[in-house]
Amino acid sequence: MEQAELHSVTPHLVCEGAAAALEFYGKAFNASEIMRMPGKEGRLMHAAMQIGDSVVMLADDFPEYGGLGPKALKGSPVTLHLKVANVDASYAQALAAGAQSRMEPADMFWGDRYAQVTDPFGHHWALAQHIRDMSQEEMLAAMQQSQPPCE
Numbered sequence: 001m002e003q004a005e006l007h008s009v010t011p012h013l014v015c016e017g018a019a020a021a022l023e024f025y026g027k028a029f030n031a032s033e034i035m036r037m038p039g040k041e042g043r044l045m046h047a048a049m050q051i052g053d054s055v056v057m058l059a060d061d062f063p064e065y066g067g068l069g070p071k072a073l074k075g076s077p078v079t080l081h082l083k084v085a086n087v088d089a090s091y092a093q094a095l096a097a098g099a100q101s102r103m104e105p106a107d108m109f110w111g112d113r114y115a116q117v118t119d120p121f122g123h124h125w126a127l128a129q130h131i132r133d134m135s136q137e138e139m140l141a142a143m144q145q146s147q148p149p150c151e
Helices: 018-029 088-096 136-144
Strands: 011-014 032-038 044-051 054-062 079-083 098-105 112-118 124-130
Touching: 011 018, 018 032, 018 044, 018 088, 018 112, 079 112, 088 112, 088 124
Parallel strands: 011 054, 079 124
Antiparallel strands: 032 044, 044 054, 098 112, 112 124
């Protein structure tokens, strides 16, 4: 993998079952596998995939080295934000692949159609489709009249 393929920030996910995660991300988010580096005991030491114009790296859990995923940690405070062309279609595709809904698609006060899912490996994904440009003042006014997006 060449340096030019990476953006300034590249997520590196730890998954219990990274090989299965590569397959899931292909089905859910149209990810294409770039590479995988198998390690001992059948676990993946490192893998990379392309989602849209971004690279996401991943590896299996390696608790003996402090590498724990969301399942071992009983959750994740991180949400990966995925810009998509059609939130409703992307949300349905992710659910059909095995993701769980966190928030159904809705038009949001900041000008996006937006939804959230959790993948089978415990990672949270936000799906966002820009539907209208808004000034900061318009967003603030709309926020005052809206309900929180997640409970």
